[in-house]
Amino acid sequence: MCRNIKTLFNFEPPATEDEIHASALQFVRKLSGFNRPSQANEAAFERAVAEVSQAARHLLTSLHTHAPARDREVEAERARERSRLRFG
Numbered sequence: 001m002c003r004n005i006k007t008l009f010n011f012e013p014p015a016t017e018d019e020i021h022a023s024a025l026q027f028v029r030k031l032s033g034f035n036r037p038s039q040a041n042e043a044a045f046e047r048a049v050a051e052v053s054q055a056a057r058h059l060l061t062s063l064h065t066h067a068p069a070r071d072r073e074v075e076a077e078r079a080r081e082r083s084r085l086r087f088g
Contacts, residue, residue, distance in 0.1 A: 005023050005026050005027060005030075006019070006023065008020065008023060008056070008060055009060055009063055009065075010063075010065050010067060010069055010070055011069060011070050011071075011072055011075075012069035012070070012071060012072075013072075014060075015060060017057075020053050020056050020057055020060070021049070021053050023056060024049050024050075024052035024053040024056055025049050027052055028045060028048045028049050028052055031048075032045060032048070
């Protein structure tokens, strides 16, 4: 899994359109191997990002859980602590 794609489900506040788009962009970049596509591939690349964004949005609105929503700041601090422990 691409390490730059963040979990978007079950957070308060919910994921924004920008977060969903950024996640889709990272996913399409990973699949295609392009950080920035050529002009010949740009339309297909952008279409793929839009389609993945739509699928991700649909998934996020369809999922259900009984777990309490997670706090973004608490999760970010946990990630920083894991990084400190891992890399010193």
